[in-house]
Amino acid sequence: MSGFLKSSIGRKIAMALSALFLMIFLLQHFAINITSVFSESLFNELSHFMGTNPVVQFALQPILIFGVIFHFVMGFVLEIKNKGARNVKYVKNHGAANSSWMSRNMIWSGLVILAFIVLHFIDFWFPEINHKYIEFLPEDPNRYYHEVVEKFHSPIRVGAYVVAFVLLAMHLLHGFSSAFQSVGANNKYTRGLKGFGKAYAILIPLGFIFIALFHHINGH
Amino acid sequence: MNLTLKIWRQKNASDKGKMVDYKINDVSPDMSFLEMLDVLNTELIEKGDDPVAFDHDCREGICGMCSLYINGEAHGPDRGITTCQLHMRKFKDGDTIYIEPFRAKAFPVIKDLVVDRSSFDRVQHAGGFISVNTSGNTQDANAIPINKHDADASFDAATCIGCGACVASCKNSSAMLFVSAKVSQFALLPQGQVEATDRVLNMVKQMDEEGFGNCTNTGACEVECPKGISLENIARMNREFLNASLKG
Ligand code: HEM
Ligand code: SF4
């Protein structure tokens, strides 16, 4: 196993595993957020559970943060290395003839997602950590819903969410099936999986956009 | 047809090189692309200029020698062909055609459009073979039953001619389509099992040392490959590599 993460394929597989993990997390995150649209109490209950359960807080959360950091750091490392593998550029290159725009621009869609994650941390995660572990503010299991609705007042923030999730959809339109190919799964199920991947890549980000718009409009 | 050619000219490996414009008239649509370059070179020689250096050998799509990045694509705009199989009827009168060498750090330019692809040979030497005792009592390969599906898939992988179009087309200059074809042709057969672990580890190690980039599954290689080598081979190589790494 030594040197696995130094080899091209080892990195490719690790990249894909981190991405698969992030896609499962995204689904879970969506499943909780969507409840805010139809049930204030269920959303509060779930958020309170996630926010106070020690397994979630001290095992899953660090793994998630590690997964995100690993994914984008490895993304940058690979991008730089891959750029260096062609020291003289083509004068004329017709990339669109053989590959999708999404597949060629993972680093750009990724950078927008990264910017969003920073905003997201400032919006939700830092106040959460501050609330719970720094200022030890009194706990109110019903505060979550109002915090969310309040955040979506600002049209600028809602706009940023929409843009970020459109870019996430593009990232996943290539990324979903790509991750399976990277871990070596290319077989009779691949065709169906690609279809499922496209649906996931469009519907989940669209769902997040819907939630943001819903609270923006209803909150007024 | 009358055409304008923009061709990469570079005296030698250390020269900086640049694009140079040439006019060529009365090109027959039935000419192959290389024949068109032959005509240009004859004109250049008659004028006392240095002819354009380009690679070629069989001129029938089997040796993999001809290269060229034509109008932004390896082997030009057509599919499933090498440059020697590209015909001028794919272009129109008055077209401007960009002709560049295959670009990758692992494929340094020797002169003009000729690049050094011996990095591929070194990857092959690292493991693209099986060891068979040929002392006179060699077993007939057909004596070992092999299921049709595996035999066909192995043969498909073995049709790779090592041209390097996959590397040239890849935005990462990745050689994974080539290497995976060379890994797969043996991985699918019983004869390839004995050295399977070392083969994939050593070939991938050599591939990395040569300075090829990392695959990000854009699929450009598969589209531009003259032999239609499939991305399934890359998935197979990744599985082989994972298995081999876990073993040791
Ligand atoms: C934090 C910012 C992010 C950056 C900078 C980033 C960057 C990248 C890059 C450069 C790649 C291409 C590398 C390759 O294919 O080998 C990639 C692949 C991928 N990313 Fe991201 N990404 C980010 C966030 C995300 C998120 C949040 C998800 C999912 C929810 C995600 C899912 C994927 C998937 C599925 C792949 C394909 C993996 C593969 O081909 O094996 N990424 N990312
Ligand atoms: S995989 Fe295809 S493009 Fe790559 S070297 Fe082999 S024949 Fe050429």
Ligand code: FES
């Ligand atoms: S010259 Fe042999 S394949 Fe083109």
